[in-house]
Amino acid sequence: MPELxxxxxxGLLSPETLIFLVGGVIIGLVFGVIPGxxxxxxxxxxxPLTFGMEVMHAFAMAGGIMGAVAMGGSIxxxxxxxxxxxxxxxxxxxxxxxxxxxxxxxxxxxxATASPLGGLFGVLTLLLVLPLARDIVLLFxxxxxxxxxxxxxxxxxxxxxxxxxxxxxxxxxxxMLSFVGYDTVHGGVRYAFGSDYxxxxxxxxxxLVGLFGMAEMIRLSIEGGTVAADASAVRLxxxxxxxxxxxxxWKVVIRGSITGTLIGAIPGVGGTVATFIAYSTTRNxxxxxxxxxxxxxxxxxxxxxxxxxxDSGALLPTLAFGIPGSAxxxxxxxxxxxxxxxxxxAIFADHEQDIYGLILxxxxxxxxxxxxxxxxxxxxxxxxxxxxxxxxxxxxxxxLVGVFAMQLRPGDIVLAATLGVLxxxxxxxxxxxxxxxxxxxxxxxxxxxxxxxxxxxxGEWGIFVHSPTxxxxxxxxxxxxxxxxxPMLRKRLAAGIAGAAS
Amino acid sequence: MSGQANEKRExxxxxxxxxxxxxxxxxxxxxxxxxxxxxxxxxxAAGVTLVLALLDGFTTVRRGQISDEGKxxxxxxxAATATRRRAVLAVSTVAGGVAAIYLVGFxxxxxxxxxxxxxxxxxxxxKLAVIAALLTMLSIYLVFEVALSYKLFPGxxxx
Numbered sequence: 001m002p003e004l005x006x007x008x009x010x011g012l013l014s015p016e017t018l019i020f021l022v023g024g025v026i027i028g029l030v031f032g033v034i035p036g037x038x039x040x041x042x043x044x045x046x047x048p049l050t051f052g053m054e055v056m057h058a059f060a061m062a063g064g065i066m067g068a069v070a071m072g073g074s075i076x077x078x079x080x081x082x083x084x085x086x087x088x089x090x091x092x093x094x095x096x097x098x099x100x101x102x103x104x105x106x107x108x109x110x111x112a113t114a115s116p117l118g119g120l121f122g123v124l125t126l127l128l129v130l131p132l133a134r135d136i137v138l139l140f141x142x143x144x145x146x147x148x149x150x151x152x153x154x155x156x157x158x159x160x161x162x163x164x165x166x167x168x169x170x171x172x173x174x175x176m177l178s179f180v181g182y183d184t185v186h187g188g189v190r191y192a193f194g195s196d197y198x199x200x201x202x203x204x205x206x207x208l209v210g211l212f213g214m215a216e217m218i219r220l221s222i223e224g225g226t227v228a229a230d231a232s233a234v235r236l237x238x239x240x241x242x243x244x245x246x247x248x249x250w251k252v253v254i255r256g257s258i259t260g261t262l263i264g265a266i267p268g269v270g271g272t273v274a275t276f277i278a279y280s281t282t283r284n285x286x287x288x289x290x291x292x293x294x295x296x297x298x299x300x301x302x303x304x305x306x307x308x309x310x311d312s313g314a315l316l317p318t319l320a321f322g323i324p325g326s327a328x329x330x331x332x333x334x335x336x337x338x339x340x341x342x343x344x345x346a347i348f349a350d351h352e353q354d355i356y357g358l359i360l361x362x363x364x365x366x367x368x369x370x371x372x373x374x375x376x377x378x379x380x381x382x383x384x385x386x387x388x389x390x391x392x393x394x395x396x397x398x399x400l401v402g403v404f405a406m407q408l409r410p411g412d413i414v415l416a417a418t419l420g421v422l423x424x425x426x427x428x429x430x431x432x433x434x435x436x437x438x439x440x441x442x443x444x445x446x447x448x449x450x451x452x453x454x455x456x457x458x459g460e461w462g463i464f465v466h467s468p469t470x471x472x473x474x475x476x477x478x479x480x481x482x483x484x485x486x487p488m489l490r491k492r493l494a495a496g497i498a499g500a501a502s
Numbered sequence: 503m504s505g506q507a508n509e510k511r512e513x514x515x516x517x518x519x520x521x522x523x524x525x526x527x528x529x530x531x532x533x534x535x536x537x538x539x540x541x542x543x544x545x546x547a548a549g550v551t552l553v554l555a556l557l558d559g560f561t562t563v564r565r566g567q568i569s570d571e572g573k574x575x576x577x578x579x580x581a582a583t584a585t586r587r588r589a590v591l592a593v594s595t596v597a598g599g600v601a602a603i604y605l606v607g608f609x610x611x612x613x614x615x616x617x618x619x620x621x622x623x624x625x626x627x628x629k630l631a632v633i634a635a636l637l638t639m640l641s642i643y644l645v646f647e648v649a650l651s652y653k654l655f656p657g658x659x660x661x
Contacts, residue, residue: 165561389625393624397638
C-alpha cells in the first residue's frame with residue numbers, strides 16, 4: 001500500500017495534474033460560495049468535460065471540487081447566513097452570529113483549519129477501513145436506517161433551541177412535509193394536489209436556500225443595518241486566532257471528524273445530517289449548551305470537521321458497492337463509469353493506484369481550498385459591512401437564480417420564496433428551523449426503513465432491537481432524549497444550592 | 503389589559519393556531535385522499551406532531567397569561583406596529599419579485615425587483631439602486647448565461 005500511495009502522490013503532484021486540481025479547487029470555491037449551486041451542480045456540469053481527460057486528471061478535478069465546495073459553502077454561511085451548500089447550513093448557527101459580532105475572519109480561519117483537518121482524518125480512516133468496507137456497510141439494514149434517521153431528527157430537535165418542545169414540533173412538520181410526493185415504498189402520490197412539480201417531493205436545495213438564506217435576508221431588509229451589528233467591530237485580522245482556536249479545541253475536531261466519517265459512510269443519509277449531528281453532539285457535550293447559537297467557535301469547528309470528513313466516508317459505499325453516500329457521490333459515480341471503472345469490490349484490485357490518487361486529491365484540495373480561501377478572506381469579510389438594504393435584495397436575487405439553475409424548474413423559485421417567508425416567520429416567532437430541515441431530509445429514509453422493516457418482520461416491532469447495531473442506535477436515541485434534560489437539571493440543582501446557601 | 507400585552511398575545515398565539523390548523527388539514531386530507539398503506543407513516547407523524555403542537559399551544563397560553571401582567575408604553579406599541587408594517591412590505595416585495603420573475607423572467611424582473619427593494623423598502627437613492635441593479639444583473643448574466651451556459655428563465659409570457 002505505501003508504494004502505491006507514493007506512486008499516486010507522484011502522479012498527483014505532476015504539474016499537469018496539479019493544474020486540474022487547482023482548477024477544481026477554484027471551481028469548487030466559486031460554486032460553494034453561491035447559494036443554491038454547490039458540488040453536485042459543479043460535478044454534474046463538468047461530468048461530460050472529463051470524458052476526454054486522463055483518469056488521474058478527472059479525479060484531480062473532481063477531488064478538487066469536492067474538497068473545496070465545503071470551504072466555499074461555509075464562507076457564505078458565515079457571512080450571509082446563506083449556506084452555499086446544504087452541509088454548510090450547520091455552520092450558519094454559530095458562524096453567522098460570529099460575523100454579526102465582527103468576528104467573521106476568525107470564524108473563516110476556524111473553517112480553514114477544521115475543514116482540512118477533518119478531511120485528513122477522514123482520509124486516514126478511509127485508508128485504514130477500506131479493507132473492511134463490506135463488513136461495515138452490511139451492518140446497516142432497514143431497521144438500522146430507520147433508527148439512524150430517528151436518531152438524527154431527535155438529536156437535532158432536542159438541541160436546536162432552548163425550547164425543546166418547539167424543536168420537536170418543527171421536526172414533526174419537517175417529517176410531514178417530507179412525505180409530500182411519490183411514495184417510494186407503496187407507489188402513489190401524496191399531498192401533491194394535482195401539481196406535477198410536487199411529484200418529486202419538496203426539493204432540498206430550494207428548501208435550504210429559502211429557510212436559511214432568504215429568511216435571513218428578509219429579516220435583514222426589515223431590521224436594516226449591516227450583517228455585522230457593529231461595523232466598527234469587524235475585525236479582518238482575526239484569521240490567526242481562528243486557526244489557533246481550532247487546535248485548542250482538538251477534541252471538537254476529532255468528535256466532528258468521527259461523526260462526519262461515520263455518517264458520511266451511511267448511504268442515503270448524507271453530509272447535511274453529519275454536520276448537524278456533529279454540531280448537536282458538541283453542543284450537548286458542552287458545559288454551557290445554551291450559549292451555542294450566539295457565536296461559539298466550537299459551533300463552527302464541529303460541523304466543519306464533519307463537512308470534509310464526510311466525503312471520505314461517502315466514498316466507501318460508492319466505491320465498494322456503487323451505492324452513493326450522497327448526491328455529490330451519485331454524480332461522481334457517473335465519472336467513474338464514464339472512465340470505465342465499475343464500482344464494486346473489484347475496483348480496489350483493478351484501479352488501486354487511481355483510487356489512492358483520488359483519496360489524495362481530496363486531501364490536497366481541502367488544504368489548497370483553505371489557502372486560496374484565506375487569501376481572499378479580508379475582502380470576503382468586508383461583505384458583512386454592506387448595508388442590509390442593498391445586500392438583502394442582491395443576495396435574494398442571486399439565490400433565486402442559483403435555485404433555478406439547479407434543475408431549471410420555475411417551481412423551485414416559488415418554493416424557495418415561500419419557504420423564505422416561512423423561515424422568517426419561524427425566526428420571528430422563535431421556532432427553530434433546523435429540525436424542520438433535518439426531518440425533511442431524513443423523512444424518506446425513515447419511512448422506507450420503517451416500512452421495509454415491518455414487511456420483513458411481518459409487523460413485529462422487535463425487529464428494531466434485533467441486532468447489536470440497532471440496540472446501540474436505540475440506546476443513543478434514548479440518551480439524546482435524556483441528555484437534553486441535563487442542562488435543565490444542572491440549572492435547577494444550582495438554583496437549589498444557591499437558595500439553600502442564602 | 504395593556505396594549506403591549508395584546509401585541510404579545512397576538513404574536514404568541516397566531517403561530518400555534520396556524521400550526522394546529524395545518525396539522526389538522528394534513529390529517530384530514532391524508533385520511534380522505536390516501537389509501538391505508540400509503541397514509542400510515544404520514545398520519546403517524548402528523549398525530550405525534552399534533553400532540554406536541556397542542557402541548558406547545560398550552561405552554562404558549564400560559565406564557566401569554568404571564569406576559570399580560572406586564573406594563574407597556576406608547577413607544578413600544580408604535581415600534582411594534584412599524585416592524586410589522588416593514589415585515590409585510592418586505593414579504594410583499596419578495597412575493598412581487600417572484601410573481602414578476604414567473605411572468606416576465608429574470609432579465610426583466612430582477613432589475614425591477616432590485617430597484618424597487620433598494621429604493622422603496624431600503625430608502626436608498628435611486629442612483630445607487632440603478633447601479634446595484636445593473637451590476638448584479640450583469641454579474642448574473644455573465645456567470646450563468648455566458649460562463650455556465652444556463653438559459654435564465656424567460657417567464658411564461660416570453661417562453
